Amino acid sequence: MNEATSLQTPTANGYNKRRVLLSRYGLLVLGLFLVGVMSVGALLAPWIAPFDPSAINVDAIFLPPSWTHLLGTDSLGRDIFSRMLYGGRVSLWVGFVAVGLSVGIGLVLGLVAGYFGGLVDEVIMRGVDVMLCFPSFFLILAVIAFLEPSLFNIMVVIGLTSWMGVARLVRAETLSLKSRDYVLAAKVSGAGHIRVLFHHILPNAAAPVLVSATLGVAGAILVESSLSFLGLGVQPPTPSWGNMLMEGKDVLEIAPWMSVFPGMAILLTVLGYNLLGESLRDLLDPRLRQ
Structure with a gap:
């Protein structure tokens, strides 16, 4: 029995390893595929959209959905497929700009807080705690209520209210990295604080920030x-998946495609980034590669 078990162990280990690799890389490929399809469609919207997204046709x-109007x-009388392509440009633009702003703020504050301490x-972390006391979405609603609804305001407000997680993540990584031998050696060799932060600590703290930014794009798209x-x-007639x-919510019974297809676009894009x-x-x- 023991000999049979020992003979089966390599096969079982190989099967488990293949299963883990398939799960890991399969999800990566699926995520890249979904993100790639949505991004390419949004970028090429002016060339592949069959109709003007704002053109009204009372007839x-x-x-x-038909061959003429793929999504109805x-x-x-506006073409849903064309509006979805252009709406993807808006949603992805908001996601990238808002996350870029939040990551930039969080990186700087997290590096400074973790490196200098004391x-x-x-001061920085108590500010983070205060910001985290407010539910993010309701904080965004409160700020937007005092501003004119526009694409620029939405990007800025989402970016300025979503940097706290990045700051805490970078601070934790900086606290761990600043006592490493190569950082201490850089200080002894006369490197200034800016060089140590951005040349030695930041590159080694970039991996978790990249993951956080990728997930943040999905969150920003949902918020927008x-x-x-x-x-x-975003205000009509400019198309976005949200508007x-x-x-479509008021005509769900007679024209369900008006809500189903934008909802699927949001679902697949957010799923892809997640x-x-x-x-x-x-x-x-x-630690997860073992």
């Missing part, structure tokens, strides 16, 4: 879609 109101038309660390659905985000959902972020975390974390 084509509430047409179901809305209450003004009073600087206390929610704001647009509530009428506080397309808002326009799968990509989780896969990158598994690949970049040495």
Whole structure:
């Protein structure tokens, strides 16, 4: 019995290893595929959209999906497929810019807090604690209520209210890295604080930040879609997936395609970024590569 078990162990180990690799790289490939399809469609919207996304056609109101209108038309006869392509440009632009802003702020504050410590660390981290006391979405709603709804305001507000997680993550990594031998050697050799922070510590803390940024894009897209659905985000006639959902909710019984397809676009895009972020975390974390 023991001999048979020992003979089966390599096969079982090989099977488990293949299963782990398939799960890890399969999710990565699926995430890249979803993100790639949505991004390419958004980037090439001016060339592949069959109709003007804002063109009104009273003779084509509430047409179901067909060869002429692949995803149907809305209450003004506008082509849903064309509007979804252009709406993807808005949603992805908000996601990238908002996350870029939040990561930039979080990186700087996290590096400074973790590296200098003491009073600087206390002030920055107590500010983070105060910001975390407010639910993010309601904080964004409160700020947007005092501003004119526009794409620029949405990107800035989301970026300025979502940097706290990045700051805490970078601070923790900096606290761990600043006592490493290569950092101490750089200080002894006369390197200044800026060089130590951005040349020695930041590159080694970049992996978890990359994962956080990837997941943050999905979160920013959801926030923008929610704001647009509530009428506080991108304003018509500019298409976005959120305001397309808002326009379709009142005619769900007679034209379900107006809500189904934008909802699927949000679902697949967010799923793609989440799968990509989780896969990158598994690949970049040495503790999960064992």
